[in-house]
Amino acid sequence: MKIIEKFLDYNPYSRPKKLKPSIKTITIHWTGREGQSAINIWNWFNYHIQKYGKFSSSNDCIDVDGNIFKFIPENEISWHSISGKTNLDYVKKYKNEPNYVSHSIECIPKNEKTGEFTEETKGALIYRCAMLCVKYDLNPLKDIYRHYDHVGKVCPKYYVHNEDKWEELKKSIFLAYYGMIYLGLTFDGEDKNES
Numbered sequence: 001m002k003i004i005e006k007f008l009d010y011n012p013y014s015r016p017k018k019l020k021p022s023i024k025t026i027t028i029h030w031t032g033r034e035g036q037s038a039i040n041i042w043n044w045f046n047y048h049i050q051k052y053g054k055f056s057s058s059n060d061c062i063d064v065d066g067n068i069f070k071f072i073p074e075n076e077i078s079w080h081s082i083s084g085k086t087n088l089d090y091v092k093k094y095k096n097e098p099n100y101v102s103h104s105i106e107c108i109p110k111n112e113k114t115g116e117f118t119e120e121t122k123g124a125l126i127y128r129c130a131m132l133c134v135k136y137d138l139n140p141l142k143d144i145y146r147h148y149d150h151v152g153k154v155c156p157k158y159y160v161h162n163e164d165k166w167e168e169l170k171k172s173i174f175l176a177y178y179g180m181i182y183l184g185l186t187f188d189g190e191d192k193n194e195s
């Protein structure tokens, strides 16, 4: 597992160059199709969506081999949950947009029918979420959401269809987080050179 910085070019459709006022939560997504790589997703966000006039992106994208790509720096907005339907109180305080306060992570599935992730993707997701919870003082059991929780979209599919696995995933993140706290790990040195 590696963390690879590959930031999108600034453009209104995927990297709008807007700063988040704060990071209150993490939102998990799936990309919807198997057989893709994070570079495919990067190309989509960086070049292709502009042609369609769509707005879409994520802060991170985790590949099937467990590599974590940082597409947009943590302190910048990504367009990952666009809808006014959310009823979550924390979001209402921020223009009704999870985008302004939530760090987004896209995961590429190994199987598009079930939506399941590889063990490598799952492990990287647990690590990345735990690290962000330490860094931004988030509670892994309360501050991690599915895209579904925000707008009702079936995303990430596997964890919408398997509520027990979703609860299990959050507990795994909590254990990893607890281990990091116990070891005194901090991640403040990350993201120093973002542009």
Ligand SMILES: [Zn+2]
Residues within 6 Å of the ligand: 028, 029, 030, 080, 147, 153, 155, 156
């Ligand atoms: Zn989503």
